[in-house]
Amino acid sequence: MGEKKKSKKKIIVIVVLLLIVALVIGVVYYSKMNSSSKGSKDITTEELTTHSIVSSVSGTGVVTASSTEEVYAEISGYEVKEVCVSEGDMISAGDIICILDVTDVEEQRTDLTEDRDEAVSEKEEQDADYDDQLKESKENRSKRLDDAMITLNEKKEAYDNAVSDYSYYSYQYEDQKKELIDAGISESAAEARLSTMSTALHQKKSTMEAAEAELKNAQDQVDAIKDENDDSITDAKETYDDNAQDTIDTYNDNIENLDETIGKAVVRSTISGAVTEVYAEEGRTLNGTKVALIEGMSGFYVEANIDEYDVADVQNGMTVVMKTDATRDEELTGKVTYVALKASESSSSGSISEYSSLLGGDFGSISGSSNTGDASYTVRISFDEQNERLRLGMNVQVSIITEEADDVLAVPYEYIHEREDGTTYIEVVDEENSGVDEEGNPITRTKEIDVTKGLEGSYYTEISSPDLVEGMQVVVPTDDSSQSVDELLNMVGNAGGV
Helix, strand or coil: CHHHHHHHHHHHHHHHHHHHHHHHHHHHHHHHHCCCCCCCCCCEEEECEEEEEEEEEEEEEEEEECCEEEEECCCCCEEEEEECCCCCCEECCCCEEEEECCHHHHHHHHHHHHHHHHHHHHHHHHHHHHHHHHHHHHHHHHHHHHHHHHHHHHHHHHHHHHHHHHHHHHHHHHHHHHHHHHCCCCHHHHHHHCHHHHHHHHHHHHHHHHHHHHHHHHHHHHHHHHHCCCHHHHHHHHHHHHHHHHHHHHHHHHHHHHHHHHHHCEEECCCCEEEEEECCCCCCEECCCEEEEEEECCCEEEEEEEEHHHHCCCCCCCEEEEECCCCCCCCEEEEEEEECCCCCEECCCCCHHHHHHHHCCCCCCCCCCCCCCCEEEEEEEEECCCCCCCCCCCEEEEEEEEEEEEEEEEEEHHHCEECCCCCEEEEEECCCCCEECCCCCEECCEEEEEEEEEEECCCEEEEECCCCCCCCEEEECCCCHHHHHHHHHHHHHHHHCC
16 A cells, blocks of 8 residues: 555656656747847847836636615515516516515405595585585675665665755745845844744754665665675585595595505516526515515626735726636726725635645645635726626636836846845846957847836836836846756655655
8 A cells, every 4th residue: 555655656756857847948948949149149138128017916706796686575464476587587677576465455445445435525515515505695695785775875865855955945944034134123033934934944954864864774784785795604614625625635545555555565676687586485475575686787896806915905996807708808897996804705725734745745844834825805896898798606807907007118027137235237238349259250248237126017027227228138037957957856856755
């Protein structure tokens, strides 16, 4: 049994060794194929050019619905009469999810409606009766007023005649009395002679005063009729109308409440999307339970997990480039809309001893193995444009662009060298001091240019220096491939125990 395990370890180590040798040989071959013909054989150069550099954070996510509705029935205690959807159905906002059985409520509404209509009919009949009373009262008052006006006119005419007659006799009496006095008869004697005429004058005055009283009575009668109104009838009508309308309003309020219940018996979706869960069952009584779950399809977003090492660089509003299997090579773009402040999950990883067993080495003395991996944080990403090929739950590869630099001088990261003091430089061809030797062989000389590193992309790194000129030739660093292979062989041999 031990021999089999040892043989298996040797096979694994040999396979790893062969892969490493093949990789090194490929690197050496690639370097030779890319050697520059215009320099010495030991120097390979590359032209310094500008690039657009993007620094990004990568992660994986899933397509999620931007609008999700948990559908509930708004009324409780009613049985489900009909379920109108199934899981997987695509529905629109307003579509019916299920219908509850509210037959008892509908019957109650019918009874209340009949009672309300009867009350309305009674009110209309009573209003008509009061209107007839008002009409009759007005007609009677109009007739009495006409008769009183006739009497008033007659009394006014009689009064005017009495006044005229009295005035005439009074003038005659005073005129004759004056003539007698002018003839030398004393006033008392003159009045004695005119006693008969004086008596008639007093009678005329009494007649005039009686006519005046009758005229006043006739005028008072006319005024009294004019002042009459139909307040008693109107007040009675208003009191009845108020009571009757209160009764009708109560009926209407109750009917409206029943209509609301009947309307809520038809449970509808407020969003368009896919029915992902159906909880309602025909014959089952609902008591505040969910009816269905609808995942909106009109607006998707991506919920991605970003490693704790990268999440601090992610901010709202950053541009995101995304790819899915469903959209093939098409790149989708979006924006970061939310970055979680709390870790969402942690992944477990094996201990170091698990990996050492694969290589057959003895790493048991190395401490610090862990059973928990890096935490991840939820990041939500909106799409700039929705894509019809997207579906809920699809996997998405996301690249969040944290920094960008356009048209900057840049070289591959390994072209930049670092001194012991921490300063950095690149090696370029010194055109002024390069040329040919006495035998006509080309001589390529190089020089160092101090540079400052800027934005680092996945391959190129931005560099800056006042001495840099676009188009200058940058020396490509060389690898000692044979030494690398020896080191790898020694490392694998020591670890593998071959």
